[in-house]
Amino acid sequence: MEKLKGMPSKDGFHMPGEFEPHQGCIMIWPKRPGSWAYGAKEARKAFAAIAGAIGRSEKVYMLAEAEEAEEAAAVLPENVQVVVMGSDDAWARDTGSTFVLNDQGEVRGIDWQFNAWGGLEDGLYMDWRKDNLVASRFCETMGYPLYDAQDFVLEGGSIHSDGEGTILVTEACLLSKGRNPHMTKEEIEEKLKGYLGAEKVIWLKRGIYNDETNEHVDNICAFIRPGEVVLAWTDDEKDPQYPLSLSCLEILEQERDAKGRKIKVHKLPIPKIPVRVTEEDLKGLDFEPGEDEREPGERLAASYVNFYFSNDGIILPQFGDENDKEAVKVLSQLCPERTVYPIDARSVILGGGNIHCITQQIPAGRKGDRI
Amino acid sequence: MEKLKGMPSKDGFHMPGEFEPHQGCIMIWPKRPGSWAYGAKEARKAFAAIAGAIGRSEKVYMLAEAEEAEEAAAVLPENVQVVVMGSDDAWARDTGSTFVLNDQGEVRGIDWQFNAWGGLEDGLYMDWRKDNLVASRFCETMGYPLYDAQDFVLEGGSIHSDGEGTILVTEACLLSKGRNPHMTKEEIEEKLKGYLGAEKVIWLKRGIYNDETNEHVDNICAFIRPGEVVLAWTDDEKDPQYPLSLSCLEILEQERDAKGRKIKVHKLPIPKIPVRVTEEDLKGLDFEPGEDEREPGERLAASYVNFYFSNDGIILPQFGDENDKEAVKVLSQLCPERTVYPIDARSVILGGGNIHCITQQIPAGRKGDRI
Numbered sequence: 121m122e123k124l125k126g127m128p129s130k131d132g133f134h135m136p137g138e139f140e141p142h143q144g145c146i147m148i149w150p151k152r153p154g155s156w157a158y159g160a161k162e163a164r165k166a167f168a169a170i171a172g173a174i175g176r177s178e179k180v181y182m183l184a185e186a187e188e189a190e191e192a193a194a195v196l197p198e199n200v201q202v203v204v205m206g207s208d209d210a211w212a213r214d215t216g217s218t219f220v221l222n223d224q225g226e227v228r229g230i231d232w233q234f235n236a237w238g239g240l241e242d243g244l245y246m247d248w249r250k251d252n253l254v255a256s257r258f259c260e261t262m263g264y265p266l267y268d269a270q271d272f273v274l275e276g277g278s279i280h281s282d283g284e285g286t287i288l289v290t291e292a293c294l295l296s297k298g299r300n301p302h303m304t305k306e307e308i309e310e311k312l313k314g315y316l317g318a319e320k321v322i323w324l325k326r327g328i329y330n331d332e333t334n335e336h337v338d339n340i341c342a343f344i345r346p347g348e349v350v351l352a353w354t355d356d357e358k359d360p361q362y363p364l365s366l367s368c369l370e371i372l373e374q375e376r377d378a379k380g381r382k383i384k385v386h387k388l389p390i391p392k393i394p395v396r397v398t399e400e401d402l403k404g405l406d407f408e409p410g411e412d413e414r415e416p417g418e419r420l421a422a423s424y425v426n427f428y429f430s431n432d433g434i435i436l437p438q439f440g441d442e443n444d445k446e447a448v449k450v451l452s453q454l455c456p457e458r459t460v461y462p463i464d465a466r467s468v469i470l471g472g473g474n475i476h477c478i479t480q481q482i483p484a485g486r487k488g489d490r491i
Numbered sequence: 492m493e494k495l496k497g498m499p500s501k502d503g504f505h506m507p508g509e510f511e512p513h514q515g516c517i518m519i520w521p522k523r524p525g526s527w528a529y530g531a532k533e534a535r536k537a538f539a540a541i542a543g544a545i546g547r548s549e550k551v552y553m554l555a556e557a558e559e560a561e562e563a564a565a566v567l568p569e570n571v572q573v574v575v576m577g578s579d580d581a582w583a584r585d586t587g588s589t590f591v592l593n594d595q596g597e598v599r600g601i602d603w604q605f606n607a608w609g610g611l612e613d614g615l616y617m618d619w620r621k622d623n624l625v626a627s628r629f630c631e632t633m634g635y636p637l638y639d640a641q642d643f644v645l646e647g648g649s650i651h652s653d654g655e656g657t658i659l660v661t662e663a664c665l666l667s668k669g670r671n672p673h674m675t676k677e678e679i680e681e682k683l684k685g686y687l688g689a690e691k692v693i694w695l696k697r698g699i700y701n702d703e704t705n706e707h708v709d710n711i712c713a714f715i716r717p718g719e720v721v722l723a724w725t726d727d728e729k730d731p732q733y734p735l736s737l738s739c740l741e742i743l744e745q746e747r748d749a750k751g752r753k754i755k756v757h758k759l760p761i762p763k764i765p766v767r768v769t770e771e772d773l774k775g776l777d778f779e780p781g782e783d784e785r786e787p788g789e790r791l792a793a794s795y796v797n798f799y800f801s802n803d804g805i806i807l808p809q810f811g812d813e814n815d816k817e818a819v820k821v822l823s824q825l826c827p828e829r830t831v832y833p834i835d836a837r838s839v840i841l842g843g844g845n846i847h848c849i850t851q852q853i854p855a856g857r858k859g860d861r862i
Contacts, residue, residue, distance in 0.1 A: 143634055179631065186564035186573065193557035193575045201632045202557065204564050204573035226857075260550065261572045262633060263514055263856075485634075486597075 121260040123231060123268035127314040133220035133228060134317025137283030137343055138429045141484035143227070144179030145430065146217075146258060147171055148478070149192045149202075150210040151185060154245070154411045155471040157404030162467035167210075168195050170428075170435055170468075170475055173461040175199040177432035181262075183207060183254065203261065208236075208251040211473060213338065214275035216480035217255035217266065220317060225486030229259040229266040230315055232274040237333050238298025239273070244332060244472070246410035264482075272311050273299040277336040277477050279312070282346045285319040285378030287312050290327045292335035299334075320378035324371055326364040328352060328390075331421035332412060338476045339423045341368055344386070344454055347377060352423045353387035361390055388424050388450055391441035395422040401470055426474035427451070429481070433458050437465035437474045492631040494602060494639035498685040504591035504599060505688025508654030508714055509800045512855035514598070515550030516801065517588075517629060518542055519849070520563045520573075521581040522556060525616070525782045526842040528775030533838035538581075539566050541799075541806055541839075541846055544832035546570040548803035552633075554578060554625065574632065579607075579622040582844060584709065585646035587851035588626035588637065591688060596857030600630040600637040601686055603645040608704050609669025610644070615703060615843070617781035635853075643682050644670040648707040648848050650683070653717045656690040656749030658683050661698045663706035670705075691749035695742055697735040699723060699761075702792035703783060709847045710794045712739055715757070715825055718748060723794045724758035732761055759795050759821055762812035766793040772841055797845035798822070800852070804829050808836035808845045 128134070147167065150156045156163040171180045175197055183205040184192040193202045207215060214237070217229030234252045236243035259266040280288040293299075294308055303311075309321045327335025340352045349372065353365050372385050397418045407413045424447035428435040434451050438444040444462065452460050468474050499505070518538065521527045527534040542551045546568055554576040555563040564573045578586060585608070588600030605623045607614035630637040651659040664670075665679055674682075680692045698706025711723045720743065724736050743756050768789045778784045795818035799806040805822050809815040815833065823831050839845050 179634075181632075184575075186561040189560035189564075189573070189575050190557045193560075202560070202575035204555075204560050204575065261552075263550075 121256060121266065123256070123266050124228070125268060128220045128228065128230065128267055129314050129317040132222045134285070135218060135220050135281040135283070136483045137281055137346065138481055139343070139345055140283055142178045142431050142481045143484045144181060144482045145174050145428070146212045146480040146482065147180060147182050148207050148210040148212045148215070148254070149182055149184035149188050150471065151188055152209045153406035154408055155209055157401055157467070157470060163471060164195065166463065166465055166467045167478065168197070169463050170478070171200045172197040173433065173435050173463060174428065174430045174479065177430050181258070183212070183258070205254065205257055206250045207254050208245065208248050210471070211477050212480045213277045213473075213477045215251040215254040216276065217259050217264070218276050218279070219264070219481070219483050221483045221485065227264060227483055227485040229255060229264045230269050231255045231259070231266050232272060233270045234275065235273050235298065237275065238296060241298030242296070242334070243298060244412040245408065267315070269315055272315075275333070275336065276480055277333060277338040277473070279316065280337055280341070280343055281316060281318065282343045282377060284346045287316055287318045287321045288324065288337050288341060288343065288349070289321060290324045290335050290337045290340070292326050293333060293337070296334040318378065322371070322375050322377070324368045326367055328421040328423050329360045329364055330419050332472055339421055339426050339474070340365070341372075342425050342427070346379070347381040348384045348386065350386045350388045350425055350451070350454070352390050352425045354390050386450065386454055389443045389446055390424070391422050391439045392443045393441055395420045395439050395441070395466065395469055397470065420469045422469045423474070426476040428475050428479045434460045435475050435479070436460055436462050437468065438462045439466055439469070440464070492627060492637065494627070494637050495599070496639060499591045499599065499601065499638055500685050500688040503593045505656070506589060506591050506652040506654070507854045508652055508717065509852055510714065510716055511654055513549045513802050513852045514855045515552060515853045516545050516799070517583045517851040517853065518551060518553050519578050519581040519583045519586070519625070520553055520555035520559050521842065522559055523580045524777035525779055526580055528772055528838070528841060534842060535566065537834065537836055537838045538849065539568070540834050541849070542571045543568040544804065544806050544834060545799065545801045545850065548801050552629070554583070554629070576625065576628055577621045578625050579616065579619050581842070582848050583851045584648045584844070584848045586622040586625040587647065588630050588635070589647050589650070590635070590852070590854050592854045592856065598635060598854055598856040600626060600635045601640050602626045602630070602637050603643060604641045605646065606644050606669065608646065609667060612669030613667070613705070614669060615783040616779065638686065640686055643686070646704070646707065647851055648704060648709040648844070650687065651708055651712070651714055652687060652689065653714045653748060655717045656688075658687055658689045658692045659695065659708050659712060659714065659720070660692060661695045661706050661708045661711070663697050664704060664708070667705040689749065693742070693746050693748070695739045697738055699792040699794050700731045700735055701790050703843055710792055710797050710845070711736070712743070713796050713798070717750070718752040719755040719757065721757045721759045721796055721822070721825070723761050723796045725761050757821065757825055760814045760817055761795070762793050762810045763814045764812055766791045766810050766812070766837065766840055768841065791840045793840045794845065797847040799846050799850040805831045806846050806850070807831055807833050808839065809833045810837055810840070811835070
C-alpha cells in the first residue's frame with residue numbers, strides 16, 4: 121500500500137484519548153511458544169474473554185494465523201471478526217497501528233517502526249519482521265490511509281494521549297538505547313508532537329519495576345479523561361516499585377497539561393503480593409534462540425493500570441490478588457458511566473504484558489461513516 | 492449493526508459504474524457441494540486465479556468459512572485478504588452488499604433481501620439465511636454504513652449502473668414471481684431509483700437462455716462506460732439465445748439513457764458451441780434436498796459478458812471455445828486502457844454463474860481515505 125508522507129499534525133490530525141468513542145479494537149490471537157505457555161491454552165481463554173467483553177460495545181478484529189483461524193473462530197464469540205494475518209506475537213497495542221483523527225472525522229493510521237522493544241540492543245526476540253507489517257496490513261485491509269513512520273521506533277504502549285494535546289511517556293522507554301539512540305530527547309519530543317498532533321509531552325522517568333518493555337507508560341499511568349490519570353502505586357516503601365511510582369507522582373504534581381491544567385492523580389494499587397513466574401509456567405514455555413527468557417521466581421510487571429477502555433467499559437486485569445477488588449472499586453468510582461469487566465489475566469501477564477498491551481483501539485470516525 | 496433507514500438517493504448517494512475506481516473487491520471461497528463439483532477442486536483454482544488477477548490492482552477480500560480459511564490462505568496470493576465469514580454459497584455479487592457513493596466520497600452499502608433467486612417459488616436452495624447476512628456482516632466488519640433494504644428482494648447481478656443515473660435490468664428477473672410479486676413494475680422502478688440514485692431504468696425483457704437466476708442482466712448486457720454497452724450475441728437464428736439477444740438489441744436501440752444519450756451497443760459473441768453439463772460433472776456434485784439439480788447435457792448460461800472490471804483490467808471468462816479469443820479481442824479493442832485477463836472459468840459456470848457473479852466491487856471513496 122502507498123503510505124502517506126508528512127506529519128499528521130500538519131494535516132490537522134491528532135491522537136484521541138482512548139476513553140473517546142471507538143469504531144473497534146484490534147487483537148491478535150496468541151500462539152508464540154516463548155510467550156504463551158502450554159500452547160497458549162490459558163492465554164487463549166483470557167483473550168477470548170477479553171474479546172467478548174470488548175465486543176459488547178465495539179467491533180473486535182482478531183488477527184489470526186491461517187492455521188489458527190478455525191480454532192479461533194470456534195472459541196470466540198460471534199461478534200468477534202477473525203481476519204487471517206500473520207504476526208510474530210500478539211501485542212496489538214505495539215504492532216497494530218496507532219490511529220489519529222481530524223475534525224472532519226477522518227481516521228488514519230501511523231506505521232511506527234517496530235523492533236521487538238529494543239532491536240538487537242535489548243529486544244525480546246530476534247525476528248520481528250511480521251510484527252512490523254501488522255499495522256500496514258491491517259490498514260490496507262480496512263481501507264485506512266497510513267502515515268509512514270518507519271524512520272522512528274515506537275510502540276503504542278509507550279504513549280498515552282489525553283486527546284487534547286498532551287502525551288504521556290517514560291524516559292526509560294523512549295530514551296532507551298534500543299529505539300532511537302541517534303536522536304536527542306528534544307528531537308523525539310518533536311516527532312511525538314508531529315505524529316500525534318500534540319503540544320505537550322509529559323516525561324515520566326520510570327515505569328513498572330522489571331517491565332521488559334523498558335517500562336512502557338501504559339503499565340504505570342493512564343489518562344481516564346483530560347486532566348486526570350490513574351497511577352500504579354504502592355505504599356510499601358521497601359517495594360522496588362515505590363521509588364518508581366513516587367518519581368511519577370512528583371512529576372505529575374508539578375506538571376501542567378497542554379491546556380494548562382494541573383493533573384489530578386488517582387492512585388491504583390499494584391497487586392499486594394507480586395505475581396511471579398513459577399516452575400510450572402516455565403515448563404510450558406518454549407523459547408527460540410535469541411529470545412528473552414524467563415527465570416523461576418521472576419517478578420512480573422503486573423499492574424491494574426494496564427486496562428482497556430471499551431466504548432461501554434473498562435476491561436480490567438485480575439491476578440487472584442487481594443487488591444483485585446480494590447482496583448475494580450477504584451475504577452468503578454472514577455468512571456461511573458462505564459461497566460468494569462474484571463478478567464483473570466495471569467496468563468496474559470505471564471506473556472509479558474496485559475490487557476492494554478494486547479488491544480488497540482480504532483477511533484470512531486465520521487458519524488455514520490464508521491459504526 | 493444499526494442499519495440506516497431511508498433512501499440513498501435522498502442522502503445524495505448513487506451507484507457508480509463498475510468501470511469507475513474501486514477500493515477493493517469481495518469474493519467468497521467456494522464450498523457448496525451442490526454448486527462446486529468434487530470438493531470445489533477446480534472451482535478453487537479458478538477463484539484463486541481470478542482473485543490473483545483482480546489483486547494486481549485492487550484489494551481482494553476473500554470471505555471463507557472458519558474451517559476453510561487455512562486452505563484458502565495457503566493457495567491464494569499474498570495480496571488477497573482472507574476474512575473468516577460463513578455463507579451458504581459463493582455468489583458475492585448477489586449476497587455481498589451493493590455500494591453507493593456520494594459527492595464527498597463517502598461509501599455506503601445497501602442490504603437487499605436475498606432469497607436464493609426466488610425463495611420458495613423458484614429459489615435454488617432451501618436455506619439462504621447465512622447468505623442474507625453476508626452484506627451486513629461485511630459492512631460491519633469493514634465499517635461501512637449500511638442501508639436497510641430487507642423489504643426488497645434483489646441481487647447485485649440483476650442490476651448494472653452507468654454511474655450517471657441509468658440502471659439496466661431485465662423484466663424476466665425483476666418481475667419474477669419469486670422476488671417482489673406484491674409490487675408493480677412502477678413500484679419496483681421507484682425502489683431502484685431511490686436506492687441506486689438513478690433517474691432512468693432501462694428494462695430489457697430477457698437475459699441468457701437457461702439462466703437459472705431468472706436471467707440476470709449481468710450475464711447478457713453490461714455498461715463499459717456511460718452510453719456504451721456490450722451485449723451477448725449470436726448470429727445463429729436457430730439458437731434459442733437469438734430471440735433473447737435480439738429483443739435486447741431492439742430495446743437498446745430505441746432507448747435513451749438518463750443523460751438523453753443514445754446507447755452504443757457492441758456485440759460480444761456467446762460461445763460457439765454451448766457449454767453443457769457432463770455426466771462426469773454430475774458425479775462430482777452433491778445436492779441437498781430441495782436444491783435445484785442439474786441434468787446431464789443441460790446447457791449452461793455461459794456468456795463472456797459476465798466479466799469483472801478491476802481497476803486495471805477486465806477479468807474475462809474463457810470456456811475452451813473458439814470464441815474465447817474473439818471475446819478477448821473485442822474487449823481489448825473496446826477498452827484499450829485496460830489489460831484483459833482471460834481465465835478458464837468452466838468450473839465457475841458449472842456452479843451457475845461466472846466471474847461477475849462471484850465478485851462485488853467496493854467503490855473507491857474519498858481520495859486518500861480508501862486506498
